[in-house]
Amino acid sequence: MFDMMKKLQEAQRQMKEIKDRLETIYVSGKSNNGSITVTSNGNRKITGIDFASDYQNQNDPEFKMEMVSAINDALDKANTVNESEMKSAASTMMPGMGGLFK
Template sequence: MFGDFSSMMGKLKEAQEKIEATKARLNTIFVDGEAGNGKVKVSVTANRLVKSISIAEELTDKEEIEDYLVLALNKALDKANTISETELAAAAKDGMPNIPGMDLFK
């Protein structure tokens, strides 16, 4: 009985390590978003950290820039969130022990 518990704890630790490694790797995956036909571009990591913002010189209206920036960021962050959730779920599923009645990742 304790052997099974020990094995399960080892697998949980392995899952946690895989998740941490995946989080670190997500910092190297860049996702772009743009708005205003490319007048505003943003780049974020899959961990949802903003890395760069580019605004075309022709944009001078503060409200227009703000609106485009919000749109571009939301697009990039939505993509990053999808990637992050998919990658972390896969890492967790691969490392989780098979516990009867605990079908967390169907």
């Protein structure tokens, strides 16, 4: 029972380390036309939005579509990083169980 509690505490410590590390990993996603770049960290938090210097018309009907496209691209990349880190941690903590995070 004590060993189980110790392993659980170790797993919790490792998960916190992973979350902290994911906070420092940044990915960027671009809109379909490349005019908008959205940055996210590995914990899937949006940390920045940049517009191309020549992109001036935010009333353009396509603006919302481009913004959504850039956000989704950034979050897809953040999910990939997040899943990779979790899979790596799972295989370290519980050998043979890394396949749970596919």
